[in-house]
Amino acid sequence: MTWISSTLYAICKGISLVCLLSMNRHVWADSTISTTEKNQLLIEPNTCVSLHMNQACFVNLKMRWRTTKPNNYCLYASTQESPLKCWVASNQGIYTQQFTTDKTAYFYLKLQQNDLVIAESELKVSWVYKKQQKSRLTWRLF
Amino acid sequence: MYKLLGYWFALATLTVFLGLNPTAATAQTSDEEDNSHDGFMEASFAFAAFDSRFVDAPHHFGGVLNLRFNYQWKGFFIEDKGLRGLGLPGMGYNFYSDPTWSFDMYISEVHTSIGVDDSDTINDEQNGLVGINPRKIDNRLGLRATHYIDETSALRVLIAPFSDLEHHDTHVALWYGKTWQYFNANFYTTFSAQYDSSKTLNYYYGVSNSEASDKFPVYQAGSGITLGAEFGISYPLATDWVLESSIKFTRLPSSVYNSPLVDPKIESIAHISIVYVLF
Numbered sequence: 001m002t003w004i005s006s007t008l009y010a011i012c013k014g015i016s017l018v019c020l021l022s023m024n025r026h027v028w029a030d031s032t033i034s035t036t037e038k039n040q041l042l043i044e045p046n047t048c049v050s051l052h053m054n055q056a057c058f059v060n061l062k063m064r065w066r067t068t069k070p071n072n073y074c075l076y077a078s079t080q081e082s083p084l085k086c087w088v089a090s091n092q093g094i095y096t097q098q099f100t101t102d103k104t105a106y107f108y109l110k111l112q113q114n115d116l117v118i119a120e121s122e123l124k125v126s127w128v129y130k131k132q133q134k135s136r137l138t139w140r141l142f
Numbered sequence: 143m144y145k146l147l148g149y150w151f152a153l154a155t156l157t158v159f160l161g162l163n164p165t166a167a168t169a170q171t172s173d174e175e176d177n178s179h180d181g182f183m184e185a186s187f188a189f190a191a192f193d194s195r196f197v198d199a200p201h202h203f204g205g206v207l208n209l210r211f212n213y214q215w216k217g218f219f220i221e222d223k224g225l226r227g228l229g230l231p232g233m234g235y236n237f238y239s240d241p242t243w244s245f246d247m248y249i250s251e252v253h254t255s256i257g258v259d260d261s262d263t264i265n266d267e268q269n270g271l272v273g274i275n276p277r278k279i280d281n282r283l284g285l286r287a288t289h290y291i292d293e294t295s296a297l298r299v300l301i302a303p304f305s306d307l308e309h310h311d312t313h314v315a316l317w318y319g320k321t322w323q324y325f326n327a328n329f330y331t332t333f334s335a336q337y338d339s340s341k342t343l344n345y346y347y348g349v350s351n352s353e354a355s356d357k358f359p360v361y362q363a364g365s366g367i368t369l370g371a372e373f374g375i376s377y378p379l380a381t382d383w384v385l386e387s388s389i390k391f392t393r394l395p396s397s398v399y400n401s402p403l404v405d406p407k408i409e410s411i412a413h414i415s416i417v418y419v420l421f
Binding site: 129142 | 180182244288290293294296298317319320321323325326328330332376377378379380381382383384419
Protein backbone atom coordinates (compact mmCIF):
# COMPACT_ATOMS: atom_id res chain seq x y z
CA MET A 1 0.00 0.00 0.00
CA THR A 2 1.25 3.41 -0.90
CA TRP A 3 2.01 5.47 2.13
CA ILE A 4 3.98 8.62 2.59
CA SER A 5 7.12 8.67 0.54
CA SER A 6 9.25 11.73 0.46
CA THR A 7 8.59 12.33 -3.22
CA LEU A 8 4.87 11.98 -2.87
CA TYR A 9 4.88 14.20 0.16
CA ALA A 10 6.68 16.93 -1.76
CA ILE A 11 4.22 16.66 -4.64
CA CYS A 12 1.20 16.77 -2.38
CA LYS A 13 2.60 19.65 -0.39
CA GLY A 14 2.89 21.67 -3.56
CA ILE A 15 -0.57 20.62 -4.63
CA SER A 16 -2.00 21.54 -1.25
CA LEU A 17 -0.83 25.12 -1.62
CA VAL A 18 -2.48 25.38 -5.01
CA CYS A 19 -5.60 23.77 -3.58
CA LEU A 20 -5.85 26.15 -0.66
CA LEU A 21 -5.55 29.14 -2.95
CA SER A 22 -8.14 27.60 -5.24
CA MET A 23 -10.52 26.91 -2.35
CA ASN A 24 -10.55 30.57 -1.38
CA ARG A 25 -11.99 31.34 -4.77
CA HIS A 26 -14.90 28.97 -4.12
CA VAL A 27 -15.57 30.16 -0.62
CA TRP A 28 -15.84 33.82 -1.39
CA ALA A 29 -17.63 33.68 -4.76
CA ASP A 30 -20.84 32.69 -3.03
CA SER A 31 -23.65 35.13 -3.65
CA THR A 32 -24.75 37.57 -6.31
CA ILE A 33 -27.54 40.06 -6.57
CA SER A 34 -29.49 40.44 -9.75
CA THR A 35 -31.00 43.90 -9.98
CA THR A 36 -33.39 45.75 -12.17
CA GLU A 37 -32.91 49.38 -11.18
CA LYS A 38 -33.31 49.18 -7.39
CA ASN A 39 -35.37 46.03 -7.38
CA GLN A 40 -33.40 43.10 -6.04
CA LEU A 41 -33.72 39.35 -5.90
CA LEU A 42 -30.97 37.68 -3.91
CA ILE A 43 -30.57 33.92 -3.68
CA GLU A 44 -28.22 32.15 -1.33
CA PRO A 45 -26.30 30.09 -2.18
CA ASN A 46 -26.11 30.82 -5.90
CA THR A 47 -24.17 27.67 -6.76
CA CYS A 48 -25.07 24.05 -6.10
CA VAL A 49 -22.37 21.39 -6.39
CA SER A 50 -23.03 17.70 -6.94
CA LEU A 51 -20.45 14.98 -7.35
CA HIS A 52 -21.14 13.66 -10.84
CA MET A 53 -22.21 15.32 -14.05
CA ASN A 54 -26.00 15.33 -14.56
CA GLN A 55 -26.68 14.25 -10.99
CA ALA A 56 -29.50 16.05 -9.23
CA CYS A 57 -28.21 18.78 -6.94
CA PHE A 58 -29.98 19.51 -3.66
CA VAL A 59 -29.81 22.91 -2.03
CA ASN A 60 -31.64 24.83 0.68
CA LEU A 61 -32.32 28.12 -1.05
CA LYS A 62 -33.00 31.37 0.72
CA MET A 63 -34.51 34.00 -1.56
CA ARG A 64 -34.84 37.62 -0.50
CA TRP A 65 -36.39 40.33 -2.61
CA ARG A 66 -36.94 44.03 -2.30
CA THR A 67 -38.65 46.56 -4.60
CA THR A 68 -39.01 50.30 -4.66
CA LYS A 69 -42.81 50.22 -4.52
CA PRO A 70 -45.26 48.01 -2.62
CA ASN A 71 -47.41 45.88 -4.93
CA ASN A 72 -48.58 42.31 -5.48
CA TYR A 73 -45.56 40.23 -6.45
CA CYS A 74 -44.96 36.56 -7.19
CA LEU A 75 -41.76 34.55 -7.13
CA TYR A 76 -41.22 32.05 -9.97
CA ALA A 77 -38.67 29.35 -10.79
CA SER A 78 -37.76 28.31 -14.33
CA THR A 79 -38.38 24.70 -13.34
CA GLN A 80 -42.13 25.13 -12.80
CA GLU A 81 -44.97 27.19 -14.20
CA SER A 82 -46.85 27.97 -10.99
CA PRO A 83 -45.43 30.61 -8.64
CA LEU A 84 -43.39 29.55 -5.67
CA LYS A 85 -45.08 32.17 -3.53
CA CYS A 86 -46.99 35.44 -3.91
CA TRP A 87 -47.09 38.50 -1.67
CA VAL A 88 -49.84 41.12 -1.43
CA ALA A 89 -49.06 44.84 -1.13
CA SER A 90 -45.44 44.22 -0.16
CA ASN A 91 -42.11 45.69 -1.17
CA GLN A 92 -39.95 42.93 0.34
CA GLY A 93 -40.09 39.25 1.22
CA ILE A 94 -38.14 36.18 2.16
CA TYR A 95 -38.76 32.66 0.94
CA THR A 96 -36.85 29.49 1.74
CA GLN A 97 -37.20 26.16 0.01
CA GLN A 98 -35.27 23.00 -0.55
CA PHE A 99 -34.63 22.93 -4.27
CA THR A 100 -33.51 20.14 -6.57
CA THR A 101 -32.19 20.60 -10.08
CA ASP A 102 -29.63 19.11 -12.45
CA LYS A 103 -29.11 22.27 -14.49
CA THR A 104 -28.92 26.02 -14.02
CA ALA A 105 -32.21 27.34 -12.67
CA TYR A 106 -33.53 30.88 -12.94
CA PHE A 107 -35.71 32.73 -10.46
CA TYR A 108 -37.94 35.69 -11.27
CA LEU A 109 -39.84 38.22 -9.24
CA LYS A 110 -42.86 39.27 -11.28
CA LEU A 111 -45.67 41.76 -10.90
CA GLN A 112 -48.74 39.65 -10.33
CA GLN A 113 -51.01 41.81 -12.49
CA ASN A 114 -49.04 41.59 -15.75
CA ASP A 115 -46.21 39.06 -15.24
CA LEU A 116 -43.61 41.79 -15.75
CA VAL A 117 -40.23 40.62 -14.53
CA ILE A 118 -39.06 42.97 -11.82
CA ALA A 119 -35.86 41.16 -10.81
CA GLU A 120 -34.15 37.88 -11.53
CA SER A 121 -31.35 35.68 -10.30
CA GLU A 122 -29.84 32.31 -11.16
CA LEU A 123 -28.74 29.16 -9.39
CA LYS A 124 -25.76 27.59 -11.12
CA VAL A 125 -25.17 23.84 -10.95
CA SER A 126 -21.67 22.45 -11.18
CA TRP A 127 -20.08 19.04 -10.73
CA VAL A 128 -16.86 17.82 -9.23
CA TYR A 129 -16.50 15.11 -11.87
CA LYS A 130 -17.35 16.84 -15.10
CA LYS A 131 -17.05 13.88 -17.43
CA GLN A 132 -19.24 10.85 -17.67
CA GLN A 133 -16.76 8.02 -17.54
CA LYS A 134 -17.43 4.40 -16.85
CA SER A 135 -13.82 4.09 -15.74
CA ARG A 136 -14.47 6.73 -13.10
CA LEU A 137 -17.35 4.63 -11.71
CA THR A 138 -15.33 1.45 -11.45
CA TRP A 139 -12.26 3.30 -10.25
CA ARG A 140 -14.25 4.77 -7.38
CA LEU A 141 -15.83 1.43 -6.58
CA PHE A 142 -12.87 -0.90 -6.83
CA MET B 143 8.35 -7.69 -12.62
CA TYR B 144 10.33 -7.39 -15.86
CA LYS B 145 9.21 -10.89 -16.87
CA LEU B 146 5.58 -9.81 -16.37
CA LEU B 147 6.09 -6.64 -18.35
CA GLY B 148 7.52 -8.77 -21.13
CA TYR B 149 4.41 -10.96 -21.13
CA TRP B 150 2.22 -7.91 -21.05
CA PHE B 151 3.88 -6.12 -23.95
CA ALA B 152 3.81 -9.32 -25.99
CA LEU B 153 0.08 -9.79 -25.37
CA ALA B 154 -0.68 -6.10 -25.90
CA THR B 155 1.20 -6.11 -29.20
CA LEU B 156 -0.68 -9.22 -30.26
CA THR B 157 -4.08 -7.75 -29.44
CA VAL B 158 -3.27 -4.48 -31.22
CA PHE B 159 -2.02 -6.46 -34.20
CA LEU B 160 -5.22 -8.50 -34.27
CA GLY B 161 -7.27 -5.35 -34.17
CA LEU B 162 -8.71 -5.98 -30.72
CA ASN B 163 -8.59 -2.44 -29.49
CA PRO B 164 -11.14 -0.34 -27.61
CA THR B 165 -12.22 1.50 -30.73
CA ALA B 166 -13.23 -1.84 -32.21
CA ALA B 167 -16.20 -1.83 -29.88
CA THR B 168 -18.93 -0.37 -31.99
CA ALA B 169 -21.56 0.49 -29.42
CA GLN B 170 -19.92 3.35 -27.57
CA THR B 171 -22.35 5.41 -25.51
CA SER B 172 -22.94 8.90 -26.76
CA ASP B 173 -22.02 10.52 -23.46
CA GLU B 174 -18.91 8.43 -22.94
CA GLU B 175 -15.76 10.45 -23.38
CA ASP B 176 -13.37 9.63 -26.16
CA ASN B 177 -11.21 6.94 -24.64
CA SER B 178 -8.10 7.72 -26.70
CA HIS B 179 -6.60 10.16 -24.19
CA ASP B 180 -8.11 10.79 -20.82
CA GLY B 181 -7.54 10.63 -17.14
CA PHE B 182 -8.07 12.05 -13.74
CA MET B 183 -5.98 12.83 -10.72
CA GLU B 184 -6.80 13.54 -7.11
CA ALA B 185 -4.72 14.40 -4.08
CA SER B 186 -6.05 13.48 -0.69
CA PHE B 187 -5.16 14.06 2.90
CA ALA B 188 -6.58 11.37 5.14
CA PHE B 189 -6.77 10.55 8.79
CA ALA B 190 -6.71 6.78 8.80
CA ALA B 191 -7.04 4.08 11.44
CA PHE B 192 -5.62 0.71 10.46
CA ASP B 193 -5.67 -2.66 12.17
CA SER B 194 -3.12 -4.82 10.38
CA ARG B 195 -3.30 -8.59 9.93
CA PHE B 196 0.27 -9.16 11.09
CA VAL B 197 1.11 -10.40 14.56
CA ASP B 198 2.22 -7.74 17.09
CA ALA B 199 1.46 -4.94 14.61
CA PRO B 200 0.82 -1.62 16.34
CA HIS B 201 -2.57 -0.03 15.82
CA HIS B 202 -2.04 2.77 13.37
CA PHE B 203 -3.77 6.10 13.45
CA GLY B 204 -2.43 9.09 11.65
CA GLY B 205 -2.35 11.37 8.66
CA VAL B 206 -1.69 10.08 5.18
CA LEU B 207 -1.08 12.07 2.03
CA ASN B 208 -1.60 10.29 -1.21
CA LEU B 209 -2.08 10.89 -4.88
CA ARG B 210 -4.62 8.90 -6.89
CA PHE B 211 -4.67 8.88 -10.62
CA ASN B 212 -5.87 7.15 -13.72
CA TYR B 213 -4.53 7.85 -17.19
CA GLN B 214 -5.63 6.26 -20.45
CA TRP B 215 -4.03 6.51 -23.86
CA LYS B 216 -5.23 4.52 -26.84
CA GLY B 217 -6.37 1.69 -24.61
CA PHE B 218 -3.28 1.64 -22.43
CA PHE B 219 -3.87 2.76 -18.88
CA ILE B 220 -2.17 3.21 -15.55
CA GLU B 221 -3.97 3.72 -12.27
CA ASP B 222 -3.12 4.21 -8.64
CA LYS B 223 -5.87 4.04 -6.05
CA GLY B 224 -3.85 5.46 -3.17
CA LEU B 225 -5.16 4.22 0.16
CA ARG B 226 -7.50 1.80 -1.55
CA GLY B 227 -4.85 -0.04 -3.51
CA LEU B 228 -1.60 -1.84 -2.93
CA GLY B 229 1.84 -0.40 -3.52
CA LEU B 230 2.42 -0.40 -7.24
CA PRO B 231 0.10 1.34 -9.67
CA GLY B 232 -1.90 -1.07 -11.74
CA MET B 233 -1.35 -0.88 -15.48
CA GLY B 234 -2.81 -2.57 -18.46
CA TYR B 235 -4.36 -2.49 -21.86
CA ASN B 236 -8.08 -2.23 -22.52
CA PHE B 237 -8.73 -4.31 -25.62
CA TYR B 238 -12.53 -4.22 -25.62
CA SER B 239 -15.05 -1.76 -24.26
CA ASP B 240 -18.75 -1.31 -24.89
CA PRO B 241 -21.50 0.15 -22.68
CA THR B 242 -21.85 -3.04 -20.67
CA TRP B 243 -18.52 -4.85 -20.87
CA SER B 244 -14.88 -3.96 -20.64
CA PHE B 245 -11.88 -6.29 -20.90
CA ASP B 246 -8.34 -5.46 -19.88
CA MET B 247 -5.00 -7.13 -19.68
CA TYR B 248 -3.89 -6.03 -16.30
CA ILE B 249 -0.75 -6.04 -14.16
CA SER B 250 -1.04 -5.26 -10.49
CA GLU B 251 0.32 -6.11 -7.11
CA VAL B 252 -1.90 -8.67 -5.41
CA HIS B 253 0.19 -9.22 -2.30
CA THR B 254 2.72 -6.99 -0.64
CA SER B 255 6.15 -8.23 0.37
CA ILE B 256 6.79 -9.50 3.88
CA GLY B 257 9.95 -9.01 5.88
CA VAL B 258 11.74 -7.08 3.14
CA ASP B 259 13.57 -3.92 4.22
CA ASP B 260 11.73 -1.77 1.70
CA SER B 261 8.35 -3.47 2.18
CA ASP B 262 5.65 -1.00 1.25
CA THR B 263 3.78 -1.32 4.51
CA ILE B 264 1.68 0.83 6.74
CA ASN B 265 3.62 2.31 9.62
CA ASP B 266 5.45 -0.51 11.46
CA GLU B 267 2.93 -3.23 10.77
CA GLN B 268 5.61 -5.86 10.12
CA ASN B 269 7.80 -5.10 13.12
CA GLY B 270 6.52 -8.24 14.83
CA LEU B 271 7.85 -10.45 12.03
CA VAL B 272 11.55 -10.21 12.85
CA GLY B 273 13.22 -13.56 12.13
CA ILE B 274 10.93 -14.49 9.26
CA ASN B 275 12.46 -15.05 5.84
CA PRO B 276 11.53 -12.34 3.37
CA ARG B 277 8.68 -12.87 0.91
CA LYS B 278 8.65 -10.94 -2.34
CA ILE B 279 5.85 -8.83 -3.80
CA ASP B 280 3.39 -10.81 -5.90
CA ASN B 281 2.87 -8.88 -9.13
CA ARG B 282 0.36 -10.50 -11.39
CA LEU B 283 -0.60 -10.34 -15.02
CA GLY B 284 -4.09 -11.43 -15.90
CA LEU B 285 -7.38 -10.76 -17.59
CA ARG B 286 -9.75 -8.30 -15.97
CA ALA B 287 -13.37 -8.17 -17.03
CA THR B 288 -15.84 -5.52 -15.90
CA HIS B 289 -19.58 -5.77 -16.39
CA TYR B 290 -21.53 -2.53 -15.97
CA ILE B 291 -24.86 -3.72 -14.63
CA ASP B 292 -26.34 -0.22 -14.81
CA GLU B 293 -25.19 3.37 -14.30
CA THR B 294 -24.56 2.78 -10.60
CA SER B 295 -23.30 -0.76 -10.21
CA ALA B 296 -20.66 -3.01 -11.67
CA LEU B 297 -19.17 -6.45 -11.37
CA ARG B 298 -15.48 -7.12 -11.91
CA VAL B 299 -13.48 -10.31 -12.22
CA LEU B 300 -9.71 -10.69 -12.28
CA ILE B 301 -8.09 -13.95 -13.30
CA ALA B 302 -4.37 -13.57 -12.90
CA PRO B 303 -2.33 -16.69 -13.61
CA PHE B 304 1.01 -15.07 -14.41
CA SER B 305 3.32 -14.14 -11.55
CA ASP B 306 7.00 -13.37 -11.28
CA LEU B 307 7.10 -15.54 -8.17
CA GLU B 308 8.19 -19.15 -8.49
CA HIS B 309 5.56 -20.52 -6.09
CA HIS B 310 2.18 -19.45 -7.30
CA ASP B 311 -1.10 -20.56 -8.80
CA THR B 312 -3.86 -18.58 -10.39
CA HIS B 313 -5.20 -15.67 -8.36
CA VAL B 314 -8.91 -15.10 -8.87
CA ALA B 315 -10.79 -12.10 -7.52
CA LEU B 316 -14.40 -10.97 -7.80
CA TRP B 317 -15.83 -7.58 -6.86
CA TYR B 318 -19.33 -6.17 -6.84
CA GLY B 319 -19.90 -2.48 -6.25
CA LYS B 320 -22.84 -0.13 -6.13
CA THR B 321 -23.19 3.60 -5.65
CA TRP B 322 -26.24 5.62 -4.76
CA GLN B 323 -27.10 9.22 -4.05
CA TYR B 324 -28.83 10.65 -1.01
CA PHE B 325 -29.18 14.40 -1.36
CA ASN B 326 -25.71 15.56 -2.44
CA ALA B 327 -23.93 12.71 -0.67
CA ASN B 328 -22.83 9.73 -2.73
CA PHE B 329 -22.54 6.38 -1.01
CA TYR B 330 -20.87 3.26 -2.27
CA THR B 331 -20.48 -0.27 -1.10
CA THR B 332 -18.30 -3.03 -2.44
CA PHE B 333 -18.04 -6.71 -1.69
CA SER B 334 -15.12 -8.82 -2.78
CA ALA B 335 -13.84 -12.38 -2.72
CA GLN B 336 -10.31 -13.40 -3.63
CA TYR B 337 -9.10 -16.95 -4.02
CA ASP B 338 -5.50 -17.97 -3.58
CA SER B 339 -4.08 -21.45 -3.77
CA SER B 340 -2.13 -23.24 -1.06
CA LYS B 341 1.07 -22.60 -3.02
CA THR B 342 0.53 -18.85 -2.89
CA LEU B 343 -0.74 -18.61 0.67
CA ASN B 344 1.89 -20.98 1.99
CA TYR B 345 4.57 -18.82 0.42
CA TYR B 346 3.35 -15.81 2.41
CA TYR B 347 1.90 -17.33 5.58
CA GLY B 348 3.57 -20.70 5.97
CA VAL B 349 6.53 -21.09 8.34
CA SER B 350 9.30 -23.35 7.12
CA ASN B 351 11.73 -25.37 9.23
CA SER B 352 14.51 -22.94 8.38
CA GLU B 353 12.73 -19.98 9.98
CA ALA B 354 10.75 -21.72 12.74
CA SER B 355 11.16 -20.47 16.30
CA ASP B 356 9.19 -20.39 19.57
CA LYS B 357 7.21 -17.45 18.27
CA PHE B 358 6.80 -18.86 14.77
CA PRO B 359 6.25 -22.63 14.85
CA VAL B 360 6.27 -24.57 11.60
CA TYR B 361 3.04 -23.93 9.69
CA GLN B 362 1.67 -25.10 6.38
CA ALA B 363 -0.98 -22.81 4.91
CA GLY B 364 -3.72 -24.19 2.69
CA SER B 365 -5.75 -22.43 0.03
CA GLY B 366 -8.37 -19.88 1.02
CA ILE B 367 -10.83 -17.20 0.06
CA THR B 368 -10.40 -13.71 1.45
CA LEU B 369 -13.65 -11.77 1.78
CA GLY B 370 -13.94 -8.00 1.83
CA ALA B 371 -16.67 -5.45 2.45
CA GLU B 372 -16.37 -1.70 2.17
CA PHE B 373 -18.77 1.15 2.74
CA GLY B 374 -17.98 4.72 1.90
CA ILE B 375 -19.37 8.20 1.39
CA SER B 376 -18.27 11.11 -0.80
CA TYR B 377 -19.66 14.58 -0.29
CA PRO B 378 -18.86 17.49 -2.62
CA LEU B 379 -17.67 20.55 -0.74
CA ALA B 380 -16.92 22.71 -3.79
CA THR B 381 -16.30 22.13 -7.48
CA ASP B 382 -12.81 20.72 -6.82
CA TRP B 383 -13.12 19.49 -3.26
CA VAL B 384 -14.65 16.34 -1.86
CA LEU B 385 -15.01 15.04 1.67
CA GLU B 386 -14.64 11.27 1.76
CA SER B 387 -14.88 8.61 4.38
CA SER B 388 -14.92 4.85 4.25
CA ILE B 389 -14.52 1.74 6.31
CA LYS B 390 -13.29 -1.58 4.99
CA PHE B 391 -13.19 -5.00 6.57
CA THR B 392 -11.17 -7.89 5.19
CA ARG B 393 -12.05 -11.32 6.53
CA LEU B 394 -9.02 -13.55 6.22
CA PRO B 395 -9.35 -17.26 5.42
CA SER B 396 -8.58 -19.71 8.23
CA SER B 397 -5.40 -20.80 6.48
CA VAL B 398 -4.16 -17.24 6.85
CA TYR B 399 -5.43 -16.23 10.27
CA ASN B 400 -4.19 -19.51 11.80
CA SER B 401 -0.68 -18.63 10.64
CA PRO B 402 1.79 -17.64 13.37
CA LEU B 403 2.48 -14.53 11.28
CA VAL B 404 -1.09 -13.32 11.60
CA ASP B 405 -3.12 -12.21 14.57
CA PRO B 406 -6.68 -11.05 13.84
CA LYS B 407 -9.23 -12.81 11.65
CA ILE B 408 -10.39 -9.45 10.35
CA GLU B 409 -8.20 -6.66 9.04
CA SER B 410 -9.81 -3.24 9.02
CA ILE B 411 -9.12 0.27 7.79
CA ALA B 412 -11.17 3.43 8.17
CA HIS B 413 -10.42 6.92 7.02
CA ILE B 414 -11.79 10.39 6.59
CA SER B 415 -10.20 12.44 3.84
CA ILE B 416 -10.24 15.80 2.17
CA VAL B 417 -9.73 15.30 -1.55
CA TYR B 418 -8.67 17.86 -4.12
CA VAL B 419 -9.63 16.90 -7.67
CA LEU B 420 -6.91 18.20 -9.98
CA PHE B 421 -8.69 17.03 -13.13
